[in-house]
Amino acid sequence: MDTITNLLDAKGTPLDRQRFTWREMSNAPISKLDDDAFTRVRVILMNGIETDALRLKHIGARMFGELREPLAQVRRVEQHQQTQINWLLSADHSPLETTLAYEQVAIEVTAAVAQNEPDPYQAQTYRFGLLEDFDHLYRYAAMLDRLEGKDANNILQGYTDIIPARPTADHHRHPDDDLREHYDRSDAALITKIHAAMITAAEYQTHDYYMNIGPLFADPLARALYAEIASVEEQHVTQYGSLMDPNESFLEKWLIHEVMEAYNYLSCVEQEDNPRIRAIWERFLDYELGHMNLVMELFKKHERRDPAEVLAGPMPRLMKLKSQRDFIRKVISEEVDLRALGINFVPREDEGQLTLDYRQHLHSQGIPADIVSAGYSWHPGTELNRPAP
Template sequence: MFNPLEYNGIPLERQTRDWRELDVSPIDAESVDPYVTSRIIAVNSVENEAIQFDYQIARNHADSDVRREMDYLGFLSEQQHRVANRLLPEAGSLLETALEYEHAAVDLDSWLARAEPDPQRREVYECDALEDFDHLYRYTDVAEMAGRRGAERVVDELTDVLPERPGAGQAPAEAERGRESTTAPMSDLNALTMLSVEQLMRSFYRSADPNYADPLTRPAYREIGRSEEEQVARHQALVDPAASWWEQLVIHQYNECYLYYAFLQQESDPRVRAVWELYLDMELTRLRVARDLLRRFGGREVEEIVGSGLPEPLGFERNRDFLRQLLASRLDPETLGSGGIREVPEIREVRARMASAPATDGASDVIDVLTDQHNRIEVLFGELEIAADERRQGVWDELVRLLSEHEAVEDEVVHPLARDTIVGGFDVVRDLVEEERKIKQMLLRLIDAGTGWERFDDEVTQLRDAVLAHTRNEEQYEFPQLRDSVPTEQLRELAVAVRPAVAA
């Protein structure tokens, strides 16, 4: 049992580092255990989340002393984030960075799934592990074809993890289940850890232009980037939106203490291990600061939120066995790399359940519904680009259906509302309707020709460009003004009204 409140840490005034202490050399990724890189990326993620959260409180709290204290905590997190960043060797390409991130995501998905006490949340992490393994498999395939450095090593690891195909009549192996004795607070910590990792990966996919990637990489890169958006949304739904600033601060600090403690037990690289030990000593003190702020402003004790301690952490070394069993029980090896991973029944069930969960702000509105459709439409265009022949017609049919549903909701609900309520509504809607008219003509031409048409791919590319330009215009010129002009409750009522049509 680990209770970080039982230990004293380094006093806050002694935690500032000078530039020499922050100037660390990167690890040698070719010689260290791959789990070292995964742990560094996890730390990079949680410190990035800590920076944003600490500064958010510093910007918004009325008490000037609290603002100064939170600003200092954010500064300390920046120092730790800088070191974690520098421990990672500089990648030579977008593909190499993507490989590192997806490799780390698979490790962390597996690790959290093994430790998660809640069965439904565990299914989410297992679903993530399968999806991220598929992403890693596809990137590795591209890296091997392109002759990228390090590809052979990752190929060997994937080959070792992939299970043998079950023989006729043979039941697949059962995936390992996490220890049921773990305490409920572990769920909050796990959710924050994975959300932090997915947010970092989303930032990578958003900031790196795929047009600068190797041409072989671009289709997979675009589709996987869209998948990361969905994964972030899934994990946001696992974080309690009703928790106060101070309850969230306690969870953030407790989680960092637990991660550094866990990684300290497992770390094989002596230099990196010394970093985890130092940062654990720092976070122990910051947890006490969070405890005092919770008492002062929330009138609660830390134990009410996270209990009196957490179980000893699981090691990364059994991730491979867990993943092998999970793949054997859930996945046909032929599905890997084909774009069909999302059709695995367990993944479809988890995605459907999370999609129907309440939004993290308590309720979604019609703008949320339409924006989600925009994201799904973009994902389907990506799937259509890489779909195997046997899946292509199904993806195309789903895309046509979704475009038709989306247009109907806009024509019947959104555009009339925008025309009557927003500034310059008549001109905005006129331009959007003209774009939709051209898109409809392109779509009808493709429907008539069918997926076997020799110009189908070229015409779909033109359709995609027109649709994505149209969705950007809606999100820039129509949706924000609707949010400003129409009461929130009315937008939420419209969401309820249009959902049956969307789900039909």
């Protein structure tokens, strides 16, 4: 296993030197046409991670008065980091095209994490969720084709297959069947904690994005499709969030989050081929290392514990963010018929009554994902470009 050895020893940029201008935050975007799809994948992933950094810190500030100041200080920097990252998306992406990119992030990043995750149950959970985001991509590709007359592959650039997996209509489960077993904070590997925080963050932003843009559509089926898939994304946030040990203290969670952020920026630095964007990743890696060191000091001060307790153990490099086609095809062929019952993954015929009842009622007036994708097969240049039989 290729591991990271000295990331946690670096001091990074001190907080008081982490400054921004409006010009930096609202700088030139990437090119939708010319930049590599994985540059956009990294932009969306890191935006989601910074959004979650703010979210966690706001919740912490509501509960721990003595941490309000450092939380506010770090949050302000992360607000500006997030702005600089999210503003890299160019305005020629329609909201639906950006949606395709979000699903590509969910698929390719979760596939990379599933293969790197040492805990078999957690890895199984990532594979389970992966097949659902993969199916969302297919449904949204049909929507893009039939609404805007555009080819989803202009966004995906050939890296990701556009085929059904576990049908979206089957994703809707009773909340009890979306909870998973959490890792044990005392013996889980650091990378397991990083993965759970990272994928939860990514899914959370996808949920929030769909909730924000869904009502922007005029087409009634597009609105309905976003309503349906946003609900599944909430299920995914429930699922992945429940992988984390609720017995961790807030500071422990904060520390893990900062390490997770640094870990992801490091992978961005190592893999980015656009030099202008790589410079942003390098700068923000140093910023996150600064945050991490600050939290380590707070951890010592308030918990009287050694951060090494939390941060010990090998940390594998993030798998290359590239097309995970072969892995995903294997997971589809072996696990597409799995369903969830409580915290367990079971054969399709063993789904529980709670979920069946919940789903039946939701579907009782029509299923948007089925309507928009009826008979849809992706073809280069859209289904309208398919030669007549």
